[in-house]
Amino acid sequence: MSDETLATTRRGALRAGLTAATGATLVTGLVFAADTNGKVVFTYDDGPVKDYTHTYRKAHRKEGVPGCSAVPAAYVGNDGTLDAARLRELEDEGWEIMSHSVHHRALGDITVTRDVAPDDRRLYVKTNHHGDRPGDDLFVTDGSASTTVTVAGKGEDERGEFVKLRGPVGRSFAADDGVIERYTDEILHGALGDSKAQLEDLGVTVTNIVMPYGGYGARTQELAGEYYTAVANGGLAIGGRAQVHRPDDVTLPHLSRAMFRRGKMTKADLGAFLDRVVDADGLGILGGHSWWQERLPPERVRLAIRMAKDRDLDVVTLREALDDLGVTETKRETTQTAQTTQTTQTTQTSQTTQTTRRTTQKTTGKTGTGTNGFPANDETSDDSPTSSTGQPGFGWLAALGGVGGAAALRRWRGDR
The missing domain is CATH 3.20.20.370 (Glycoside hydrolase/deacetylase)
Incomplete structure (x- = not known):
């Protein structure tokens, strides 16, 4: 048997032996000499x-x-x-x-390199990878304002690379404000x-x-x-x-x-x-x-x-x-700790909420969501703006x- 074959065989036997001993491909958390x-x-x-x-x-x-x-x-x-x-x-x-x-x-953020007007049907970008698949939706943001556009294709001219759009952008953006475009959450998921x-x-x-x-x-x-x-x-x-x-x-x-x-x-x-x-x-x-x-x-x-x-x-x-x-085991423990903390916080919040509601009922005779710790709007957007400009x-x-x-x-x- 050659040294190369022996090395492959020994490695396979090593992993196979661990699998047989543990009943899994590899079990983390075990300590070996x-x-x-x-x-x-x-x-x-x-x-x-x-x-x-x-x-x-x-x-x-x-x-x-x-x-x-x-x-x-x-x-x-x-x-x-x-x-x-x-x-x-x-x-x-x-x-x-x-x-x-x-x-x-390309699943990262891409910088928009030129100012955008509401009627523009092109986004000039650092690289036009996001124009590869017509029909894809892109999320455009400067960190405060945002919009969603649909890809029609891509191209390049003397001004640079661009993504072609199926319709106008619908709002203006100033490139100096750090505008990026990325895929929508649906596409990322x-x-x-x-x-x-x-x-x-x-x-x-x-x-x-x-x-x-x-x-x-x-x-x-x-x-x-x-x-x-x-x-x-x-x-x-x-x-x-x-x-x-x-x-x-x-x-x-x-x-x-x-x-x-x-x-x-x-x-x-x-x-x-x-x-x-x-x-x-x-x-x-x-x-x-x-x-x-x-x-x-x-x-x-x-x-x-x-x-x-x-x-x-x-x-x-x-x-x-x-x-x-x-x-991997450390990550698992961290995740479990985070989940436990979240569960505890949720339980405490629920108990506090119940107590507050009972107090509200006693003083007002109704349950409402006024000023007793109940925010008027706690929804968050899946497309929350980001200022990252890391490039592919x-x-x-x-x-x-x-x-x-x-x-x-x-x-x-x-x-x-």
Whole structure:
């Protein structure tokens, strides 16, 4: 048996043994005696068939380590993309399948670059990604005033890129006021939730996401955690890309990654990035595209994997890394605490409300909703304005500490 085959087999046996022992894919909250190596996660976007034929078969399989394929649900089975059978095969071989939205929409906020008049049927924007799908609704706001418009298409002229609209905007905006446009909540929920559901209907497990174009606006940041444990390229939410974090610094779902193709990282840059992961005893996330073969061929991927191995870093999936670091368990405990607090506050508020109503009834003889702690209007809009202007762009990402080999069998100890 070759060393490469042995590495793959041993890794599979390691994970399979844990599954058999715990009755689950991986159980967080368990503490194992193991090394404390840092971790590296490799993510590949868009779900091209080359994720399988090149990146998996010619690089990761030969090195005996897993990767992560981020797949737009609507792309599965199209010409040149992974089909459901190969997604399941990759998962069976230890890979993680991640969401990449449904139709590869840019889910962040995009800056409006020119003043808008009420009768305008164009929005001049920093990038016209939101004009890709006619019929989509966009929410336009300067932080105080807002409106909703419908996409008719996109274009570009001497004034810049623009989104064409099916009707006039209906109100004016001054670009200097920090105007942005984003997808409506309905589209954001669909892009996040439907992609996960559609991929899981194909027989794979999806817990994490890579945002198309790195787009991660303020409203998307609020919604992402409803569907996913982590956003692998969510650096915009935590101050920027290419960060390396220690496990106790992670604020899920927001993580950060670095693109490692030629032209983005030299070999020296890659080595420096991996050294930072070692120094942090943390997790680094690397990202790329298998279809961009001239810049990320299998040889480049194998080089990166071997450089990680040379530094005793463990190459694992993002789900494994977060579980083994205990980060997922921390999030679960935080969520449970928040839910308990909310329940307690709701109960207290309800009791206070009942007492107030009884007092009101005694003094006025009726129940009403006057000035006794009952707001006249407590409704909030799903489309509450945001001032974020984070722009789409393939994200640099580095996140935190890791697992692998023996470390794949332990939770990060809180006393380290």
